[in-house]
Amino acid sequence: MTAPQPATRLPQPPPPPRRPAPPRPATAAVRPSARRRSPRARGPVAGLLSWLYALVLAAPLYYLVVSALKTNIEIFTHPFALPEHWLWRNFSTAWRTADLGQALLNSALISAVAIVLTLGLALPAAYALARLDNRLARLITGTFSVGFLIPPFAALIPTVVLSIKMNLFYTREFQMLFLPAGALPLSVLLLTQFMRTVPPALVESAALDGAGNWRLLVNVFIPIAMPGVVSVTILQLLAFWNEYLFSLTITGTAPDIRTAQVALPTLVSDATDFGVLTAGTVLTLLPVYVAYSLSSRRMQEALTAGAVKG
Amino acid sequence: MNHRTRPRAVRAVAVFIVSALALGLTACGTSGHAAGGGNSIDVVTRWSAGNSAAGAQSSVFKAFTAQTGIKVNATDGLETIDDQVETAVAAGKSPDLVIVNLFDKTLGWLDAGVTVPVDGYLKEWGLQDRIKPAALDEWRVGGKPDGTLQGLPFSGFSWPVWYNTDLLKKAGVPKIPTTTDELVADAGKLRAAGIQPLVVGGNDWTGQKLFYQIAQSYTDAATMEKVMKNGGYCATPSVMDGIKLFTRLRDAGVFADDSAGLTADSMYASFYSGKAAIMSAGSWAYTEATKSGTGIEKHTTLAGLPVPGGSTYRKPTAFQGFTGVGFMITKRGAQPDRIDKVRRLITAFYANASVGHFVKDASILPPTSGDFGSYATDPLLAQSLHLDTAVDYPVVPDVWIGSASDRIIQVLTGAYGKSTAQKICAGLDSATKG
Numbered sequence: 001m002t003a004p005q006p007a008t009r010l011p012q013p014p015p016p017p018r019r020p021a022p023p024r025p026a027t028a029a030v031r032p033s034a035r036r037r038s039p040r041a042r043g044p045v046a047g048l049l050s051w052l053y054a055l056v057l058a059a060p061l062y063y064l065v066v067s068a069l070k071t072n073i074e075i076f077t078h079p080f081a082l083p084e085h086w087l088w089r090n091f092s093t094a095w096r097t098a099d100l101g102q103a104l105l106n107s108a109l110i111s112a113v114a115i116v117l118t119l120g121l122a123l124p125a126a127y128a129l130a131r132l133d134n135r136l137a138r139l140i141t142g143t144f145s146v147g148f149l150i151p152p153f154a155a156l157i158p159t160v161v162l163s164i165k166m167n168l169f170y171t172r173e174f175q176m177l178f179l180p181a182g183a184l185p186l187s188v189l190l191l192t193q194f195m196r197t198v199p200p201a202l203v204e205s206a207a208l209d210g211a212g213n214w215r216l217l218v219n220v221f222i223p224i225a226m227p228g229v230v231s232v233t234i235l236q237l238l239a240f241w242n243e244y245l246f247s248l249t250i251t252g253t254a255p256d257i258r259t260a261q262v263a264l265p266t267l268v269s270d271a272t273d274f275g276v277l278t279a280g281t282v283l284t285l286l287p288v289y290v291a292y293s294l295s296s297r298r299m300q301e302a303l304t305a306g307a308v309k310g
Numbered sequence: 311m312n313h314r315t316r317p318r319a320v321r322a323v324a325v326f327i328v329s330a331l332a333l334g335l336t337a338c339g340t341s342g343h344a345a346g347g348g349n350s351i352d353v354v355t356r357w358s359a360g361n362s363a364a365g366a367q368s369s370v371f372k373a374f375t376a377q378t379g380i381k382v383n384a385t386d387g388l389e390t391i392d393d394q395v396e397t398a399v400a401a402g403k404s405p406d407l408v409i410v411n412l413f414d415k416t417l418g419w420l421d422a423g424v425t426v427p428v429d430g431y432l433k434e435w436g437l438q439d440r441i442k443p444a445a446l447d448e449w450r451v452g453g454k455p456d457g458t459l460q461g462l463p464f465s466g467f468s469w470p471v472w473y474n475t476d477l478l479k480k481a482g483v484p485k486i487p488t489t490t491d492e493l494v495a496d497a498g499k500l501r502a503a504g505i506q507p508l509v510v511g512g513n514d515w516t517g518q519k520l521f522y523q524i525a526q527s528y529t530d531a532a533t534m535e536k537v538m539k540n541g542g543y544c545a546t547p548s549v550m551d552g553i554k555l556f557t558r559l560r561d562a563g564v565f566a567d568d569s570a571g572l573t574a575d576s577m578y579a580s581f582y583s584g585k586a587a588i589m590s591a592g593s594w595a596y597t598e599a600t601k602s603g604t605g606i607e608k609h610t611t612l613a614g615l616p617v618p619g620g621s622t623y624r625k626p627t628a629f630q631g632f633t634g635v636g637f638m639i640t641k642r643g644a645q646p647d648r649i650d651k652v653r654r655l656i657t658a659f660y661a662n663a664s665v666g667h668f669v670k671d672a673s674i675l676p677p678t679s680g681d682f683g684s685y686a687t688d689p690l691l692a693q694s695l696h697l698d699t700a701v702d703y704p705v706v707p708d709v710w711i712g713s714a715s716d717r718i719i720q721v722l723t724g725a726y727g728k729s730t731a732q733k734i735c736a737g738l739d740s741a742t743k744g
Contacts (some may be wrong), residue, residue, distance in 0.1 A: 076576050
């Protein structure tokens with residue numbers, strides 16, 4: 001069979017009109033002032049609000065970064081001011097004290113294996129659910145949705161008991177297996193929606209060429225649903241990387257196996273150096289920030305595509 | 311052929327996953343080292359990496375391993391060290407030794423079978439004559455000399471009141487106050503000079519300790535211990551007098567503005583930066599004060615909290631205790647094949663050089679008899695060692711309030727706000743009963 005051509009990929013939304021017509025609410029006729037307001041007049045207000053929103057989002061990030069370069073006194077007495085002396089050594093102190101190198105490796109390993117397992121299980125499941133449109137498929141989809149109803153905290157004690165019974169308590173391997181289990185409901189539901197956008201004609205054409213389920217999944221469904229795969233990867237990567245409660249309780253705090261999120265609190269004491277602590281926090285955020293930055297455009301495309309297809 | 315099915319973003323994610331797998335799989339199959347057997351000892355320690363005592367602890371571990379060949383598998387205990395250890399015991403991965411403070415849940419470990427009594431080991435290991443009897447009593451059940459010994463005390467603390475003498479002079483305060491009337495008058499002078507008086511973390515444990523220090527001004531130790539343990543704040547007139555004294559001081563502006571919302575960290579920052587003239591803080595902060603780089607240690611005098619007329623205490627008060635950090639031996643650690651390793655490690659900590667290292671690095675109050683003055687290089691610690699003649703020591707609440715501690719802090723946050731004495735005592739009674 002031939003590889004899927006670009007023409008068969010996701011239908012792109014039409015380019016936005018250069019001058020979009022303002023929406024016309026039904027009440028516009030009785031509100032002359034609203035009718036007079038042109039898009040150009042609304043522009044500065046919308047722009048201002050956008051900048052304000054961006055500022056609100058950026059403020060905590062700025063606070064985190066400048067705090068990483070300050071002393072405790074500066075953090076508490078002038079929280080938003082620039083550092084008087086830029087304490088770059090806070091980063092090396094955090095790295096060395098909390099043994100962040102090993103912890104970041106552990107986090108990367110657990111997240112990577114968990115992502116591979118999540119996708120390995122969710123993709124075939126989503127493929128099957130997307131191709132079947134019968135009562136059983138709907139029942140299974142509903143069953144996956146039930147997964148959202150279980151609060152993680154409620155699952156903590158049974159999960160600890162399970163890890164003990166499996167003889168995987170205080171190991172990274174249990175997290176590698178457990179995290180995908182928690183991530184499957186959202187992953188399967190998202191991927192199913194993306195895979196339902198595959199044109200039936202393309203599937204029939206590939207089937208006529210002799211493609212079986214495996215080839216259909218690998219060569220047709222996954223490429224077309226790639227924005228969805230990237231979205232799921234990013235969303236779950238963030239969730240896996242930031243997971244704390246189960247990592248602390250089940251994986252534990254031993255320096256050779258603990259994750260970055262568990263290593264960070266070792267910097268807390270009766271007299272915590274918050275500059276060092278925030279420097280450590282910045283270091284643990286960097287890998288996911290880089291991964292997200294590289295993939296964010298693809299994820300936005302996916303979300304936009306999903307929105308226009310309905 | 312590139313159909314953009316593998317764009318840059320996807321390749322980046324793939325590279326990340328593959329790299330992580332490649333880097334990590336070499337170590338795959340490993341597990342945490344708790345419950346490791348053989349020639350090793352498993353320790354969970356409250357002195358995590360960020361603690362000022364972590365360096366001295368690490369030195370003891372390294373010297374121990376070099377001397378005995380026994381590897382120390384040390385795991386950091388975080389804020390939830392009690393839960394960590396209990397979960398590990400339930401999972402059959404109990405450590406041999408826990409280095410922890412005596413508080414809340416750890417007070418129940420002996421009854422729960424997590425740890426074993428150490429009375430026998432104290433004599434057998436030759437520590438009875440070395441560790442101060444007062445320190446041992448604090449680690450006995452009920453805090454009494456005839457109680458079962460729950461663990462071996464190591465890190466003691468003094469908890470004086472810090473006075474910034476430069477700021478006092480600037481505000482026209484000629485000497486450190488010794489009575490509450492003087493304190494109220496001095497607070498007025500400080501405020502007039504634009505200086506915050508007594509800063510305290512009303513939202514956490516620092517506020518809790520200062521409250522109890524004031525509240526027991528008119529009560530003897532035995533009665534206070536009983537009230538802290540069983541309740542009866544409203545029904546005990548002398549305790550009510552102490553609570554009323556607290557509200558009088560609060561309403562007179564003795565505490566810094568917005569104390570109800572402050573925490574220990576904001577308290578330290580405010581004092582070190584010269585915004586507030588007085589704070590109550592423990593010896594663990596001496597090292598950090600010097601490290602703050604503000605020179606605060608050069609113009610700080612350590613003394614006691616002023617007492618009111620008619621107080622049970624003749625001199626200003628400061629806390630002192632040995633419930634800081636000590637050694638608790640688990641059932642696993644007490645097994646015949648493991649107890650000797652535990653003995654060797656614990657006795658290594660009590661060697662004079664080791665204790666001295668902790669005194670120097672972490673400003674601990676030494677648990678053993680002996681002269682550690684030469685190790686007290688920190689100026690604040692040096693002052694602290696001579697506090698005995700200047701202060702009286704009231705009851706440290708930790709052991710007595712036990713697991714009600716967090717509930718009590720919630721009540722006392724209101725006390726640093728606007729709560730009346732009646733509301734405070736009712737809240738404390740309710741919090742004590744749980």
